[in-house]
Each structure stands twice: as C-alpha cells, then as structure tokens.
C-alpha cells in the first residue's frame with residue numbers, strides 16, 4: 001500500500017517546551033528585571049554545575065560565544081585557526097571576524113568527527129566540533145595542541161550533556177582552553193536564542209564578560225570605563241529563565257534522545273535497511289544531537305531527501321562542507337576526502353525529545369518504503 005504523507009510536518013529537530021518553562025519566563029516577565037537581572041547569573045552558575053567547568057559567560061548566541069572566545073584568547077590578524085570542514089559555518093566565521101585565517105581539516109567519513117591526526121598542521125587555535133553530540137578525542141587533540149602551542153576551543157553546540165574518555169564532560173574544559181554552547185531551539189537546551197563561553201581560566205572569563213558588554217568595566221557610583229572595543233552580546237533574563245528551566249531537564253532530554261537513537265539503530269539492523277544504509281556506532285556518552293544515516297551515494301541521498309519531504313518528514317543535511325560555500329571560495333585547502341565522503345551520503349533523521357513514538361515509526365516506515373521503491 002502506498003505510504004501517505006504524515007498529517008503534519010515532522011522536523012529534524014525542534015524545541016521541547018513545557019508549562020514549567022513557560023511559568024519561569026512569565027514569572028521573570030512579572031519581575032523587576034527582564035534583561036540584566038538575576039536569571040543570567042543563576043543560569044551561568046547552573047551551567048557550571050552541569051558541566052563541571054569553573055566559569056560560564058552567557059551571551060546572545062553560539063556565534064557570539066565563538067567570536068568572543070577568539071577575541072578573549074587574543075586571536076587576530078596573521079593567526080591561523082583550524083576548523084573541521086564539516087560544521088556549521090559559524091565555527092569558521094568567528095576567525096574571520098577577528099581578521100584571522102581559517103584552515104580546514106578533514107573528518108572521519110562515517111562519524112564526521114575530527115581526531116588528533118586531523119590537527120597535524122600548525123595553527124594558533126584548534127576548533128574540534130563535537131559533531132552530532134559525540135565528543136572527539138579532546139585528550140589527544142589537546143596533546144597535539146600543546147606540541148603546536150595552539151589553543152583548543154571545543155565547539156560543543158551539539159554536545160552539552162555528553163561525556164567522553166573516562167567520564168569527562170563535554171564543555172568541562174578539562175582538556176581545552178574554552179568551550180562554546182548554543183541555545184538555539186534545535187539544540188538540547190533552548191533559550192530562544194543564546195550561547196555561552198565556558199572556561200576554567202579566570203582571566204579569559206573576565207575578558208569575555210567585559211567584551212560581551214561593550215568592553216566596559218564598572219567603576220564606582222556612576223562611573224564606568226570602556227577599556228577596549230567590545231560588543232553588545234548580552235543574554236536577557238527572559239532567555240536565561242527559559243535556559244535555566246530547560247537545563248534542569250537536560251539529563252532527561254539526553255536520555256530520551258538516546259532511547260530514540262537506539263530505536264533507530266535496532267530498526268536499521270534489519271532488512272531492508274541492513275546493507276543499504278550505514279550509521280556510525282553511537283558512542284555511549286554521546287548526547288545524540290543528530291541521528292545521521294549514510295546512503296550508498298549522492299544520488300540516492302538526494303532522492304531520499306525528496307522522498308522524505310514529499311511525505312512531510314523534514315530531514316536535513318548537516319553539513320555542506322564550509323569550504324564549499326561561495327564566501328570561502330572552495331580553494332586554498334588540501335583535499336578533504338573524509339568531508340567529501342561524509343557530505344555526499346549523509347542525512348539527518350528527526351531526533352528531539354518531543355518526537356513521539358508514532359512519529360518515529362513513520363520516519364522508519366518512510367525510509368523502508370524509499371528503500372523498497374529504489375531497490376537494485
């Protein structure tokens with residue numbers, strides 16, 4: 001029987017907001033502070049508790065967090081930052097914001113992750129991305145960075161709530177100089193929009209805090225002094241209230257994502273999926289932000305994308321390699337066989353805590369129908 005489109009769109013990711021979230025935002029709206037009040041500070045303390053890091057500075061987006069990390073670490077003209085080819089463009093753009101150069105590095109063709117080997121080139125800063133919620137070998141990468149005299153900034157936009165190695169937490173900065181988070185609605189913790197810089201270095205945290213508010217230092221009474229050129233990258237109390245309420249549910253969100261991911265894995269171990277699509281083994285510590293399947297080739301992936309969309313399943317491709325964007329010119333970098341192979345075949349299936357069992361079953365049936373229709 002022909003599969004009919006799902007009655008409503010199933011996105012690849014979305015926020016999961018409940019009454020407790022709404023109540024805290026409304027309470028904040030009724031309070032004396034909606035912008036720079038107590039919620040931002042409380043959110044920052046709770047981020048420290050959840051990740052085990054010493055300092056967290058909440059900002060207006062993950063992109064702002066990347067920009068301020070670069071400025072805070074003193075990256076600028078003449079410096080080279082190394083960024084995986086497979087990531088969201090913001091990971092590379094932050095280097096351009098400060099006048100630094102971007103060097104792209106290759107990733108594993110199945111997991112999309114970098115390794116210590118990816119960072120064998122010299123650079124002033126390495127940006128390992130915890131792609132899809134799985135944390136790369138930050139310990140090995142930090143050793144490579146120490147040898148090269150480079151900073152390490154974990155782009156943990158996908159991985160808050162994840163663990164790696166012998167139980168280290170993503171964004172704890174146990175092996176990195178800084179980490180950044182994003183609180184965009186598709187991420188684990190939604191604050192509407194928002195981000196944070198995390199670090200164990202007080203000097204860096206203080207500088208980032210200053211830079212997020214114009215580069216200003218508060219003096220006595222009415223006096224304040226702008227000591228360097230900063231930005232208006234502050235988070236509001238409304239965003240922080242939502243972020244706090246969401247963060248309290250992070251362990252449950254990650255657990256639900258893991259249950260959904262295992263369900264996909266189990267289904268795909270059988271006919272007709274087995275041998276037709278490939279998935280990376282799910283790391284036990286992964287926060288499973290994305291569930292990525294790989295098709296046999298680019299043509300099949302494109303057909304599958306269209307088939308899903310025709311059936312109201314809004315799968316997505318994460319990501320077009322950043323060096324392929326027109327702005328980056330697709331030249332001046334070495335061959336990236338891992339990034340190319342990854343990009344050619346990857347497709348992210350719906351995965352978010354509020355994804356219902358029935359919706360997930362439809363996604364599985366949709367993929368099954370596609371594979372049966374396109375046999376041989």
Ligand SMILES: Cc1ncc(COP(=O)(O)O)c(C=O)c1O
Pocket residue numbers: 061062063064087088090091129155157158181182183184194195
């Ligand atoms: C890997 C990665 N880094 C950085 C960002 C930027 O975060 P934001 O959208 O909060 O600026 C994103 C957001 O999509 C991301 O996926």
